[in-house]
Amino acid sequence: MSEIPIYLGDIQVLLALILAVIYFIGFSKYGKAYKIFTLYLAVIAIIQLITFYYALYKWNNIFFFHFYFISQFIFMSLFYYNLLKNNFILLILGLGLVVISAQFVLDPTIFYEYNTYGVSLTQSIIVLYAIIYYYRSLSVANPFMLINTGVLLYFITSILFFASGNLFLHPDIPKETKRYIGLINQFLYFVFQVLIFLEWYRNYRIKKV
Amino acid sequence: MQNNLAEEIQIIPIILIGISLLILMSAAIVLFFYLSRKKIVKTELEKATLEIQHQREMLQTTLLTQEDERKRIAQDLHDDISSKLNIVSLHASLVREEGITPQEANTLGAKIAGITTTVLESSRRIAHALLPPSLEKFGLVAALEELCDQLESSKKYEITTVFQYEEEILPKDHELHVFRIVQELINNTVKYADAKTVNLSLQSTKNTLHLHYEDDGNGFDLSEGKKAKGLGLSGIKNRAAIIGATISLQSQPQKGMSLDVVKQLT
Structure with a gap:
């Protein structure tokens, strides 16, 4: 049972790479939002690959997490900016980046631990965009509904997971407990990835005529 | 240290419950969205069907009116123009016949002129009714x-x-x-x-x-x-x-x- 998360983790790195590649196939064919999302997938895949490599050698990979959540915030904000067409999103993106930078300047030690406030803030903002996008899609058929569903499912639930991240660095927490909580997170991330795949498969696959 | 650990271990179930609740919440949002959308799409579809039906009825009425109008024009043309022009044509062919006296020709000519005037009047009236x-x-x-x-x-x-x-x-x-x-x-x-x-x-x-x-x-x-x-x-x-x-x-x-x-x- 305890082995499963490790396997699931490996599959996720592989899936992240596959998703980035298949989305790149139609890169020039589809609109801006698609391009931004593809770049997001590529960056996330690279970060995951590096953290995976670090973890293999049991090096501390925690600082990559900052790259992960900040790039996620930037790309997701731009993605929703393209879908919602509201300049307010750019303003919030700017403000969010200022707040996170200020955090790092004021307390450089958080570079070596989970930035719980930063990640909670950025994920909550992205969840808000996803809900607004849902609302806008009630009566009209909009693109990226499956991705939006994935964002809602994964980003809401993972807020608490990442917010409690520092607890997992604590040496006294039993390994089993860490694994179980990690399993939940990985399972949800897997669902997110499957939804991203389905979005591609249903709407952006290059179909042979 | 021991105390601290105990506290943190207590936190774990809270986190687990929290995550479960968040999963439930996000699933509820997704479900709510899809159900609402289904309902909205259904009502819009009904509205569109009604609209199409209405337009179809309008089109049908327009076509019927058009047909009625055509029938009326055909009737008018037949009654007021064609029948009278027939008489004109008959009279005209009589005029051309051999052995007709100038007097008879004059009478026929006067008749033709008279009928032509009424035909002209009729055609004016028909045109007038169509577009004043x-x-x-x-x-x-x-x-x-x-x-x-x-x-x-x-x-x-x-x-x-x-x-x-x-x-x-x-x-x-x-x-x-x-x-x-x-x-x-x-x-x-x-x-x-x-x-x-x-x-x-x-x-x-x-x-x-x-x-x-x-x-x-x-x-x-x-x-x-x-x-x-x-x-x-x-x-x-x-x-x-x-x-x-x-x-x-x-x-x-x-x-x-x-x-x-x-x-x-x-």
Whole structure:
């Protein structure tokens, strides 16, 4: 049972790479939002690959997490900016980046631990965009509904997971407990990835005529 | 240290419960979204179906009216033009026959001239009914006045008119629709109403255009939709819809009818 998360983790790195590649196939064919999302997938895949490599050698990979959540915030904000067409999103993106930078300047030690406030803030903002996008899609058929569903499912639930991240660095927490909580997170991330795949498969696959 | 650990271990179930609740919450949002969307799409679909049905009915009425109109024109052409031209042709061939005296030829010529005049008159009348030249030449008010004059000349009706309409408030094609509405109303009065008096007014203010038509004839029961359709009211409704006006119709059996067409001018 305890082995499963490790396997699931490996599959996720592989899936992240596959998703980035298949989305790149139609890169020039589809609109801006698609391009931004593809770049997001590529960056996330690279970060995951590096953290995976670090973890293999049991090096501390925690600082990559900052790259992960900040790039996620930037790309997701731009993605929703393209879908919602509201300049307010750019303003919030700017403000969010200022707040996170200020955090790092004021307390450089958080570079070596989970930035719980930063990640909670950025994920909550992205969840808000996803809900607004849902609302806008009630009566009209909009693109990226499956991705939006994935964002809602994964980003809401993972807020608490990442917010409690520092607890997992604590040496006294039993390994089993860490694994179980990690399993939940990985399972949800897997669902997110499957939804991203389905979005591609249903709407952006290059179909042979 | 031990105490601290105990506290943190207690936190774990809280985190687990929290994550479960968040999963539940996000699933609820997703479910809520999909169910609401299904419902909204369903209502919109129903609305669209109704709209299409309405348009289909409108189209059908238009086609029926068109067919009626064609039938009427064909009838008019046949009765008033063709039959008389037949006589002209007959007379003309008689003139060409050998052994005809100049006197007979003169009589035939006079007959031909007489019939030709009535044919000309008929063709003018038919063309006039199709599209009154006064509307084109002198505007809506003149055309309506002419319409009323024709009605009045039958000496059966007492007509009161009020026109306060500045020309070209409405575009030309809309004026034609207004004219047709009045024409249809007068037709109804003549055909069915057995009325004594008719009131017609067309008034425009800064913001609204108001057409009012009233007769004191037989009237009809508004709830009898079929009869109302027979009265060409659907044609009137369609025309009002095209010019972007609203209509309100009042009528009761034996108490006459009145119709108001109001258009907001922007």
